[in-house]
Amino acid sequence: MQKRNFAMLLKKYKSLMLPLAIIIGVLFSKWLHSLVNLVPFFVFMVLFFAYSGLNFHKMRITKLNIVLLIVHFLTAIGVYWLCTLFFNPIVAKGVLVGVICPVAAAASAVVVALGGNREICVVHILLDNFFICIAAPIMFSLAESSADISFIASALILLGKLFPVVILPLLLVILLRKLTPNFAITLKKYEWLSILFWSMALLLNMAATGWAVIEIGKEFKAEIIIMIVLAFVMCVAQFGFGRLLGRQFNEKVVCAQAIGQKNTGLGIWMAYTYFSNPLTTMYAAAYAVFQNIFNSIQMYLHDKKKR
Secondary structure, rough: OOHHHHHHHHHHOHHHHHHHHHHHHHHOOHHHHHHHHHHHHHHHHHHHHHHHOOOOOOOOOOOOOOOOOHHHHHHHHHHHHHHHHHHHHHHHHHHHHHHHOOOOOHHHHHHHHHHOOHHHHHHHHHHHHHHHHHHHHHHHHOOOOOOOOHHHHHHHHHHHHHHHHHHHHHHHHHHHHHEEEEEEEHHHHHHHHHHHHHHHHHHHHHHHHHHHHHHHHOOOOHHHHHHHHHHHHHHHHHHHHHHHHHHHOHHHHHHHHHHHOOOOOOHHHHHHHHHOOOOHHHHHHHHHHHHHHHHHHHHHHHHHOOO
16 A cells, blocks of 8 residues: 555656756765766666566567667767867867767656657667667767777777666566566556656766766866756757657657657766766756756646646
């Protein structure tokens, strides 16, 4: 009975969980930033519970999945080129990291919460993450020639980062369905937990970002302001374009999340790994705040409409 009441309470106030996670993470960043290494575990749990409700018979690569990959690649190239024309290299590289990082694993949880097509979203998550293992090393090597890492090594490092949190939970769900089908059926009842784990991952990412701003923000105020403004503009543009594209395929929710919801945690890690200036993480950090506020508003309006 208590579990059911907790689940109902969580579902009722899920639209408040993301902004609350952002606020707590920033306010208590001094004490929580050191726990950022727990984020991959929380992302793993997000996908494990999100995958538990999948209908594998409906999972296939569609025309929409291909279109979304093309949009992602062209957007990354076009936006980075424009930024090199109007802004300094630090800003341009920061934007590149934020735009090219793959769709967030948590997008599947949002799609489910908003009543979208879970299977199309999960297929895109898998394809987009593999795509980034190839595209990101190429783009980063062009952006910073001093990056002392080969293409193959870079691709393998990215794959090593993505496999445990994106592919492994899917394999685990498949294995459970084969070996213990009754337990796998029971798991479907707890897919709502993905929202809780997603909020925990966001809280720790915001704590790490808040602490980084405190440490290095004083010297680069202008660049930080520019990247925050660009993150807001790109967030609105990408979610908006996603909904417009989704109308053509009758999948507005999926397309908006696929284009607008970014794995900013991976983006922050890539910025630290490939670029010499840690300030390049700020665009991805600011984008994380805006995309989660946007999703909170969407979930609130969706729940209000249902009621």
